[in-house]
Amino acid sequence: MRRVCITGGAGFIGSNLAERLSALGVEVVIVENFRSGRLEFVADTLARPGVRLIEGDVLDTALLEDALEGCDWVFHLQANADVRHGLEHPRLDLEQNTIATSGVLEAMRARGVERIAFASTGSVYGEPEVFPTPEDAPFPVQTSLYAASKLAGEGLIAAYACGYGFTGLIFRFVSILGERYTHGHVFDFYRALQHDPTRLKVLGDGRQQKSYLYVQDCLDAMLLAAERHRREAGVHIYNLGTEETVVVDDSIRIIAEHLELAPRVEYSGGRRGWIGDSPLIQLDTTRIRGLGWTPQLGIEASVRRTLEWLDANEYVWLPTPSEAAL
Amino acid sequence: MRRVCITGGAGFIGSNLAERLSALGVEVVIVENFRSGRLEFVADTLARPGVRLIEGDVLDTALLEDALEGCDWVFHLQANADVRHGLEHPRLDLEQNTIATSGVLEAMRARGVERIAFASTGSVYGEPEVFPTPEDAPFPVQTSLYAASKLAGEGLIAAYACGYGFTGLIFRFVSILGERYTHGHVFDFYRALQHDPTRLKVLGDGRQQKSYLYVQDCLDAMLLAAERHRREAGVHIYNLGTEETVVVDDSIRIIAEHLELAPRVEYSGGRRGWIGDSPLIQLDTTRIRGLGWTPQLGIEASVRRTLEWLDANEYVWLPTPSEAAL
Numbered sequence: 315m316r317r318v319c320i321t322g323g324a325g326f327i328g329s330n331l332a333e334r335l336s337a338l339g340v341e342v343v344i345v346e347n348f349r350s351g352r353l354e355f356v357a358d359t360l361a362r363p364g365v366r367l368i369e370g371d372v373l374d375t376a377l378l379e380d381a382l383e384g385c386d387w388v389f390h391l392q393a394n395a396d397v398r399h400g401l402e403h404p405r406l407d408l409e410q411n412t413i414a415t416s417g418v419l420e421a422m423r424a425r426g427v428e429r430i431a432f433a434s435t436g437s438v439y440g441e442p443e444v445f446p447t448p449e450d451a452p453f454p455v456q457t458s459l460y461a462a463s464k465l466a467g468e469g470l471i472a473a474y475a476c477g478y479g480f481t482g483l484i485f486r487f488v489s490i491l492g493e494r495y496t497h498g499h500v501f502d503f504y505r506a507l508q509h510d511p512t513r514l515k516v517l518g519d520g521r522q523q524k525s526y527l528y529v530q531d532c533l534d535a536m537l538l539a540a541e542r543h544r545r546e547a548g549v550h551i552y553n554l555g556t557e558e559t560v561v562v563d564d565s566i567r568i569i570a571e572h573l574e575l576a577p578r579v580e581y582s583g584g585r586r587g588w589i590g591d592s593p594l595i596q597l598d599t600t601r602i603r604g605l606g607w608t609p610q611l612g613i614e615a616s617v618r619r620t621l622e623w624l625d626a627n628e629y630v631w632l633p634t635p636s637e638a639a640l
Numbered sequence: 641m642r643r644v645c646i647t648g649g650a651g652f653i654g655s656n657l658a659e660r661l662s663a664l665g666v667e668v669v670i671v672e673n674f675r676s677g678r679l680e681f682v683a684d685t686l687a688r689p690g691v692r693l694i695e696g697d698v699l700d701t702a703l704l705e706d707a708l709e710g711c712d713w714v715f716h717l718q719a720n721a722d723v724r725h726g727l728e729h730p731r732l733d734l735e736q737n738t739i740a741t742s743g744v745l746e747a748m749r750a751r752g753v754e755r756i757a758f759a760s761t762g763s764v765y766g767e768p769e770v771f772p773t774p775e776d777a778p779f780p781v782q783t784s785l786y787a788a789s790k791l792a793g794e795g796l797i798a799a800y801a802c803g804y805g806f807t808g809l810i811f812r813f814v815s816i817l818g819e820r821y822t823h824g825h826v827f828d829f830y831r832a833l834q835h836d837p838t839r840l841k842v843l844g845d846g847r848q849q850k851s852y853l854y855v856q857d858c859l860d861a862m863l864l865a866a867e868r869h870r871r872e873a874g875v876h877i878y879n880l881g882t883e884e885t886v887v888v889d890d891s892i893r894i895i896a897e898h899l900e901l902a903p904r905v906e907y908s909g910g911r912r913g914w915i916g917d918s919p920l921i922q923l924d925t926t927r928i929r930g931l932g933w934t935p936q937l938g939i940e941a942s943v944r945r946t947l948e949w950l951d952a953n954e955y956v957w958l959p960t961p962s963e964a965a966l
Binding site for chain 2: 400401404405408412413416419420423439440449450451452453454455456457458459461462463465466468469470472473474476477478549551589
């Protein structure tokens with residue numbers, strides 16, 4: 315890798331990637347609209363030579379083509395990642411995830427960039443019948459607009475790989491935890507307990523099984539696959555996760571222990587936390603392990619690492635500029 | 641069914657559906673942009689009571705909401721169906737197939753219409769490893785922008801079915817033949833032989849296996865499934881095809897016999913006719929047969945029926961108004 319464009323490069327995963335790549339001497343172009351990304355996440359990285367920030371949205375074609383100039387890879391991480399509220403604004407996933415991915419691919423064609431790594435999701439398996447779920451599980455039925463929009467992005471990348479000779483890497487993530495994590499169960503519970511240490515409201519019955527992966531393990535896997543396939547046109551699909559699962563109640567226990575609290579837990583009930591929530595996610599990671607990858611942290615250690623980072627970075631509780639403007 | 645909106649209702653399949661439904665006394669609202677649809681296809685049907693034509697594109701939200709007023713079903717058939725040339729204009733499939741389907745679903749929400757039947761494609765299986773290919777074949781990799789855009793439409797319908805309680809019927813078609821067929825191998829070969837009866841240029845090696853279904857058999861299946869699932873929210877997915885296949889050379893033989901010609905056949909070579917062409921399509925139709933459906937015509941009879949219709953309707957060789965304007 316010589317120069318890499320990271321869309322969503324000041325977000326949770328993107329900023330960690332930017333930091334690692336720039337430390338390796340790779341030039342980095344960060345594209346960020348600062349909807350969920352934060353300037354604090356990339357402040358140190360931006361001080362390094364060869365790192366450039368372009369503020370704007372990937373739906374802005376001219377901006378994106380400018381960002382891609384001279385790049386040999388795009389890591390397309392920008393997305394609307396709000397799975398739960400998709401039904402309240404159904405165009406958002408289409409625009410931010412599907413149409414945006416088409417725009418990235420078109421800008422790549424325009425600029426002669428032919429390698430893309432894409433953050434997809436284990437949610438594309440819907441409610442699978444096979445556990446752990448492999449990449450070639452039975453053709454799934456989508457259960458959320460978020461997953462449908464990511465699957466549409468996968469399809470576009472595969473068609474471009476087949477039709478234009480692109481190299482496309484598709485990573486189907488479980489939930490990612492670690493430094494700069496600011497979205498999801500663990501964050502929500504931590505914040506709720508800071509607000510009211512005596513009780514915690516939980517969507518679902520607390521028994522939904524979730525799988526988490528530590529962000530540095532996630533980046534190890536993505537960079538390893540990118541290295542392996544850099545000269546191989548076509549699409550390469552990898553599940554990324556640990557094969558462990560925890561139930562929501564386990565996460566609550568770890569967080570409560572960490573905060574030294576004993577809240578009363580109130581469940582909304584039901585197997586799913588919300589419509590489209592999956593009661594069980596556990597991905598088969600045989601394929602990525604076959605490249606020699608092993609995660610360094612288990613789930614409980616990932617959760618604790620995340621909590622320590624949240625303790626030490628209180629600024630994440632302040633609204634971002636775009637949140638403050640609402 | 642009381643009132644049905646058919647997008648692409650003056651197209652090949654849509655006009656046959658409009659004709660059948662109106663003959664059954666169902667009110668029909670035809671939405672048609674006349675890109676590939678033709679006024680001749682619906683002239684007789686429009687003379688019937690309860691049939692209305694709205695000329696325009698499904699991307700026009702206001703027009704679509706008007707069309708859906710009082711409907712209990714939408715048959716969403718409008719699409720860019722040009723699989724082969726997708727790579728020449730990669731936004732077209734996204735707009736006409738994916739974004740348009742999102743628009744139809746949003747108009748349905750706005751007008752309280754909760755049942756949709758969708759024309760998808762067996763191409764969503766990419767290059768499958770299982771033949772005949774069932775609906776729950778291993779999670780496929782997309783090989784064309786057309787199929788990717790249709791799969792994206794499927795995902796949207798499934799997510800709306802799950803999230804808003806819609807009834808979504810998804811039909812994965814093989815190629816359809818019969819009255820008003822004006823797009824595909826058989827049409828192209830017939831036209832080429834009329835232009836030059838001495839020789840025929842063929843993409844690929846002539847050994848690509850294709851599967852065809854007669855349009856009235858296709859409509860039987862769609863209407864049967866719609867009747868069966870009319871009170872069942874959720875998504876219901878059906879392959880539609882015969883389990884026969886023919887190779888491209890068989891089609892050529894039938895057409896040449898019908899026209900009483902003996903052309904020299906020139907092959908471009910290769911297992912695929914074009915990038916993204918599938919060398920073998922054969923769908924498992926156990927699921928739709930389980931509802932009691934059986935196709936009435938085999939492939940050879942379908943091809944002959946199609947050729948007879950082409951013989952008797954020379955106007956299809958004239959350009960449509962939109963083609964003439966190019």
